[in-house]
Amino acid sequence: MSDFSAVTSAYKGAWARRRVFVPIYIAVRLLLVALVAPGVAITVNLAVSLSNQTALTDQAIAAFILSPVGFVAAIAVLSLFLLAEVFVFSVMAGSLRMGESDPWRAGSSAIGLILSRLPALFGFAVRFVLRVLVLILPFAAVSAVIAWWTLTEYDINYYLTFHPPSFWIAVVLIGAVILVMAWVLIRRLSAWALGLHLVLFEGVHPAHAFNISATRMEGKRGRLKIELAIWLILRVIIAGLIAWVAGLLFAIVPLQGASHLRLALVYSLLVAGVWSVAGLVLAATALGALAVLLDGFFEIRTEEPPHPEPGSLRIPLFAILGAAAVAVLVGLWFGQHLLERIQAPDRAEVIGHRGAAALRPENTMASVLKAIEDGADWVEIDVQESADGEVIVAHDSDFMKLAGVNLKVWDATMEDIAQIDIGSWFGPEYADERTPTLREVLEAAKGKSKVIIELKYYGHDVDLENRVAVIVEELQMQDDIATMSLKYPAVQKMKKLRPDWRAGVLAATAVGDLTGLEGDFIAVNAAMATPGLVRSVHDAGKDIYVWTVNDPLQMSAMASMGVDGLITDRPAMANEVLRLRAEMGPAERLLLWLATTFGMSVDTQAMRDESP
Known part of the structure; x- marks a missing residue:
């Protein structure tokens, strides 16, 4: 039999056992939540307990993982x-080897076997992770050196935006x-392919499983790799075909521009649901096919340890009815709370990200x-210090992305800045744009919009917090500003300097209880x-507050959750979404919320405002 035939036969075999594999896949996935969640929670609590904070955000997480304790916890x-x-x-492998056709009997006996081997399986998993890390770390180190050599002369945003030659050199080398x-x-991995089977079906100790597997796979590894x-x-290919068909179905009734919003959403949600089910069946079938493939390489050479015999899991009718009744009650409770949230008036404020950065x-x-x-309630900007002590509005560490000028912000004087055109990259009509100062932005916004000032740190700040405070107080705008930062100690320092000012924690990732951190608000990535x-x-x-929300469906979903602020590159669009939501009934809002839950979005790349 050719290699291709062997693989197609494995897929056919898995598909023939779909009545076993698909239910088992779903059931075990649900069971794993109960197994994994406590361990993850313990690790998170350990990380947080070793700090003096209730939660760790971006920089603190990185520092923890790089510590000895953090590395062990990460492993x-x-x-x-x-x-x-x-x-x-x-x-999957256990049910396959036991030859049961009934999914309940196959699943129960296989799970019983796995639970009886759980300590050994965890030992196998730990050793496997360590072995893979040992293999990966040298390559990761070389990749890091390449990245440092090719991608550190300028701010990383320049490389990600314009893809200069050095970027492609890094891509090719890495x-x-x-x-x-x-x-x-x-x-x-081909040498270790039988390690799990050895632990599971022959009772081999995890420490010896890898070497024994390598011995048994001699002469077979080439075929297995193919x-x-x-x-x-x-x-x-199968996943791509499923996605392609789903895309064709989505395209028939596009959400944007549809004359009947509700009909379009219901249709799209049905397509998304079928797509999700197809993906689930594919995942179960593919994993089953892998089990069939590897099982073909495995022959038990010792007496197989005793394992639970297939048993009957016939569930009494009253238990099924009771579970259904509980599910209905939970569904009604959840639905009532969901409708209450969806019908609640939107109180989200619109926050212009770096102004109106999409326009x-x-x-x-x-x-x-x-x-x-465009009616933004707040304008969000980034501030740093120039070489001559002025607080200027700039996000990156240099001017490469905005102007192609190799000059660090902390080395630039106001005289230098006056010569740097930061608008032409966006359009020739903005050639006169120069990096503004914090004072200029506050003067323009006074009486019209509030301002969120993000404090940026690249290790060269001198007295940023105090300089910001002086400018704000000179303009008497204490009640019209807020500060925030990715650097939590900076948030603490700002609260200590000006306890009555609004200050918030900015987080792209976090573990622990964010609500216990100092500050008046939390600004998180929308995915969180x-x-x-x-x-x-x-x-x-x-x-x-959530950032950066530019898709109208996501804006609506965030508003349904009850967030207090939408940080967006498109403040006019956000205001329009909130206006339209105010005119919708709960059914339309529910559909919009579900649409985003299924991952639907609207392409806004071509929606640049052409107004002067």
Whole structure:
């Protein structure tokens, strides 16, 4: 049998057992939440307990992971997640080897076997993570050196925006390193392919499973590598076909411009639901096919340890009816709270991100004035110190992205800044735009819009907090500004300097209880926002802002959650979304919320405002 035939036969075999594999896949995935969540929670609590904070945000998380304790904790978490994957695959492999056709009997016996081997499986997962890390770390180090050599002369945003030659050099070199790493990993993984089977079906100690597997795979590794490559290619092709069909169905009734919004949304949600189910079935079938492939390489050479015999899990009718009744009650309770949230009046404020950055060059007076014109409640800007002590509005560490000028902000004088055109990259009509000062922005916004000042730190600040405070007080705008920063100690310092001013924590990632951090508000990446987080922040008496929200569906979803502020590059669009939501009934709002839950979005790249 050819390698391709072997793989297609494995997929056919998995599909033939879909009545077993799909229910098992779903059930075990749900079970894993209960297994993994406590371990992750313990690790998070450990990380937070070692600090003097209730939560860790971006920089603090990185510092923790790089510490000895953090590294061990990270290994433990990775092992838990790998154990989850091992658990799913083990149940598939166990049910396959036991030959049961009934999903309840196959699943129960396989899960019983896996639970009896759980300590050994966790030991296997830990060793597997460590072995893979040992293989990856040298390549990661080489990649880091390449990135440092090619991508550190200028601010990273310049490289990500314009892709200069050095960017492509880094891509090619790091890509070559990744290919070599992949080759090494495939060689080792093919040698370890039977390790899990040995632990599971022969009771081999995890410490010996890798070497025994390598011995048994001698002469077979080449065939396995080819079959694994074909297996992966087929999985990607099938997933691509499913996505292509779903895209065609979505395109029939596009959300944007549809004359009947409700009909368009219902149709789109049905398509999204079918797409999700198809993806779930594919994942279960592909994993089952992998189990079939590897099972073909495994022959038990010792007496198989006893394991639970397949048993009956026939559930009494009254238990099913009771579970259904509980589900209905929970659904009604959840639905009532959901409708209450959806019917609640929107109180989200519109915050112009770097002004109106989708419509005008970011952090310029043109962008600030456009945000004010478009009705932004707040204008958000970034500030740093120039070489001569002026507080200027700038996000990056240098002027490469905005002007192609190799000059660090902290080395630039106001005379230098006056010569740097930061608008032409966006459009020739903005050639006169120069980096504004904090004072100029505050004077323009006074009486028209409030201003959120993000304090930026690149390790060269001198007295940023005090200089900002002096300018704000000179203009008597204490009640019209707020400060925030990714650097939590800076938030604490600002609260200490001016306790009565609004100050907030900016977080792209976080672990722990954000609500326990000092500050009047939390500004989080929209991907972090959940109804539970919003509720806990409000219960703590704080506000929650989300960034950067430019899609109208996502804006609506965030408003449904009850966030207090939408940080957006398109303040006019945000205001329009909130206006339209005020005219909608709960059904339309619910559909909009569900649409975003299914990952739907509206392409806004071509929606640049053409007004002068």
